[in-house]
Amino acid sequence: QVQLVQSGAEVKKPGASVKVSCKASGYTFTSYSINWVRQAPGQGLEWMGWIGTYNGNTNYAQKLQGRVTVTTDTSTTTAYMELRSLRSDDTAVYYCARGISGSYLYYFDYWGQGTLVTVSS
């Protein structure tokens, strides 16, 4: 069965960086994109970006351009999301999700369990 298993919770100081991993299993890793979505406490979902696991192409939300990098290691079927220059408003649960794309749609059919990143001095 398809599974996305994320790394554990992190506590970081403002200005630091965090790198969250997402280990995929149960499907052909390079056949689907991996997306990152975050959710601040009590808030809604925010799409951060995606990576095409076949070719490594990336696409990021304009708001996070320059601070976020998504990479993959196809040998271990693992995706990574690094966020730099952390601020308190980056405190959130970060999810990876498998993306399904088409000419008229984009959706997420499987999600990781989420990783809480807390930014605090």
Place this chain on the structure above:
Amino acid sequence: SSELTQDPAVSVALGQTVRITCQGDSLRSYYASWYQQKPGQAPLLVIYDKNNRPSGIPDRFSGSSSGNTASLTITGAQAEDEADYYCNSRDSSGNHVVFGGGTKLTVL
């Protein structure tokens, strides 16, 4: 701010029908998908490609679309349907992905 707009909260009596809406210009060109999220859990896809249900999602969930508005309808709402519901689609440029702000559904 989100390019997709949802009502913050909706309530429904047990066993009745409720419609949750999602508005945005991008919905004139792209299909919406819908997710259910319960406290402390990851989102769960309930409707995709406008009106398809993943395996295991009850058939009381359905989707529709007209103009710039997509709708998620729950016919015969159950207590376990109480959750936050989010729509998503591509944005107006087609290059990025957006979510609606979410609707908190209360089943009375």
